[in-house]
Each structure stands twice: as C-alpha cells, then as structure tokens.
Amino acid sequence: MTELHAPISLALVNDYPVVTQGIARMLENVDRLKVVERASGENPSHVVDLVLYDAFAARGRGEHDVVRLLEDERNRKLVVYTWHVSEAQVQQALDLGIDGYLSKELGARELADALIRIHEGERVVEPKPVPENIEIADWPGRGAGLSPREAEVVALITQGATNDEIARTCYLSINSVKSYIRSAYRKMGVERRSQAVLWGVQNGMQPKATTTECTP
Known part of the structure; x- marks a missing residue:
C-alpha cells in the first residue's frame, strides 16, 4: 500500500x-x-x-x-x-x-x-x-424515544446544569430549553428535576x- x-x-x-x-x-x-x-x-x-x-x-x-x-x-x-x-x-x-x-x-x-x-x-x-429531526449515529436516551436535542438537555440536567447554563451551552433560547425539558419529561415519565437526574443516571446520561x- x-x-x-x-x-x-x-x-x-x-x-x-x-x-x-x-x-x-x-x-x-x-x-x-x-x-x-x-x-x-x-x-x-x-x-x-x-x-x-x-x-x-x-x-x-x-x-x-x-x-x-x-x-x-x-x-x-x-x-x-x-x-x-x-x-x-x-x-x-x-x-x-x-x-x-x-x-x-x-x-x-x-x-x-x-x-x-x-x-x-x-x-x-x-x-x-x-x-430538528436529525438522525445521527447514536445517543444516550434514544431507546426511550428522546431526540438528540432532548437527550443532550437531559444529559446536562443530569450533570447539574441550570436552564440558563443549558441555553448557553446549546446556543438555545431559554424558552426552547424549557420546551425540550417538557417534551423529554413526558417521554421519560418524570415530573421533577430530581426525578430527571435519577432517570438520567439510570439510563446512561452520566x-x-x-x-x-x-x-x-
């Protein structure tokens, strides 16, 4: 060669x-x-x-x-x-x-x-x-139906990031962050941030x- x-x-x-x-x-x-x-x-x-x-x-x-x-x-x-x-x-x-x-x-x-x-x-x-409907190789939370953007938001929540920090990291508006959180929570079956963190740890978001x- x-x-x-x-x-x-x-x-x-x-x-x-x-x-x-x-x-x-x-x-x-x-x-x-x-x-x-x-x-x-x-x-x-x-x-x-x-x-x-x-x-x-x-x-x-x-x-x-x-x-x-x-x-x-x-x-x-x-x-x-x-x-x-x-x-x-x-x-x-x-x-x-x-x-x-x-x-x-x-x-x-x-x-x-x-x-x-x-x-x-x-x-x-x-x-x-x-x-928004991007299809990439793989991401944590995909099996639960999370989109790539929802998954990244949940991963950042699992790391302890605030909504403002997530907005800065992902170059999103705060309203967009809140929208992704609401839709992700529905798919995850959780209602509170503490539950989302626990879900994230249990589902490979750490x-x-x-x-x-x-x-x-």
Missing part, C-alpha cells in the same frame, strides 16, 4: 461511550479511515492522524477539552463534530486552532470525505443548518471516563 493511500488513524473522543460507538459504526466501512481508539473523558493514548471530538453534552468543558486536545502532540489534527453551528461558536473553535468543524447533518459518506480532506491538509468547515482500543 502506498503512503498516499495508507490508512488514516482516527481517535473518537466523547464522555458517552454510546456516542463514540455509534460514530465508529458509521465509519466502519470506510477503507481510508481506521478508528484505533474511543476515548471517554481522556486524551487518546496513541499518536493519531485525526481526533474527532464529539461535543455532545460538553457543557462548560467544551473549550477546555479542545485546548487540552490541541496541546497534546500525539494528536496531529483535531476536528470538532457537533450540531451547534452558530457563527459565533464556529469562529470561537477556529480561533483556538482546530483543523475542522463538522455538522452532524453530514451523512457517513460526507463525514468520511470531510475527514480525509482534513487529513490531506484542507481546513474544512461545514456548518450546515441542522434540522459521563464516563474510559478508553477503548479498537481491534484492527
């Missing part, structure tokens, strides 16, 4: 294993990309060509996590993967020095193509508007710090 077409090593980073597992499944049939590690709450332990940082429920840690990953010399290039695509947030991430900013609206083929282009030296930004090496 020539160097030009050598596999591109990829590490997936997010605090929720179900999220990184879902992305790995999306990319498993892409010959050029090889997922070598799924890291939850930690820097990848390998030298990798690309790190794909999924910002699901990152809360206030998001910028800190990006800076930490950028400072690790083992991570040759860093890409942020999110459905929060406001102009201000995109520019903030770019100013930190990331190599790509990708919307979760991208399908598996588009995501893989963008990652390959980033590896080859292009700074790719594809912040397309993200629809971040986990683990690192998984992927088999060749």
